Amino acid sequence: MTAGFALQKAIYETLAADPGLKALIGDPARLHDGRPETAVYPFVSFGDARETRVQGADALAEHDIRISIHSRYDGRREIAEISERIIAALEAAPPAPAGFRLVSLAHVSTEVFRRADIDAHQGLIRLRAATERLA
Numbered sequence: 001m002t003a004g005f006a007l008q009k010a011i012y013e014t015l016a017a018d019p020g021l022k023a024l025i026g027d028p029a030r031l032h033d034g035r036p037e038t039a040v041y042p043f044v045s046f047g048d049a050r051e052t053r054v055q056g057a058d059a060l061a062e063h064d065i066r067i068s069i070h071s072r073y074d075g076r077r078e079i080a081e082i083s084e085r086i087i088a089a090l091e092a093a094p095p096a097p098a099g100f101r102l103v104s105l106a107h108v109s110t111e112v113f114r115r116a117d118i119d120a121h122q123g124l125i126r127l128r129a130a131t132e133r134l135a
Contacts, residue, residue: 003061003100003131004051008033010095010102011065015044018089024082035070041120042071042078044086059133060103069123079112079123086125103130 015021016029021044025031030043047066054060067086071078087107094102108126115122 001099002051003097003133004049004063006097006100007063007095007102007129007131008046008049008065010097011067011090012046014093014095015086015089018085018093021082021085021089024078024085035068039070042069042073042082044069044082047124054130061131061133063127063129063131065127065129067125067127069125071121071123072119073121076112076121079121083110083112083123083125090127097131100131100133103132105129 012031016031018029022029025042025044026040030040032039032043032045035045036043045068047068049066050064052062054062069079069082069086071082073079090105094105096102106128108128110126111124113122
């Protein structure tokens with residue numbers, strides 16, 4: 001398993017177990033790997049991700065992770081509440097990727113924008129992480 005996939009799986013497990021997030025997006029948590037064709041709003045999906053090996057340190061990898069929040073609420077409040085909960089959940093219970101050590105995980109930015117094509121708001125959380133392969 002790649003470090004990136006192990007990290008995504010660990011993030012998923014952390015978020016799926018968070019009672020505060022489940023109160024906002026449903027229980028079981030509506031977390032998806034990509035955007036489902038038929039979805040109940042609000043929901044969270046994993047978006048683009050990039051994994052880069054650290055030159056000279058084969059066991060280390062840097063990660064750029066995108067998590068999207070999708071809402072049909074008329075306004076930005078729901079996106080803001082869900083994004084704040086996601087960040088708080090990851091800070092309170094840092095993910096533990098199988099076979100890797102999480103060196104760092106940081107919230108880089110959050111964007112909120114209106115998607116006129118699907119009559120919804122979307123939030124985009126960008127995270128930066130570093131992992132080290134365990135021996």
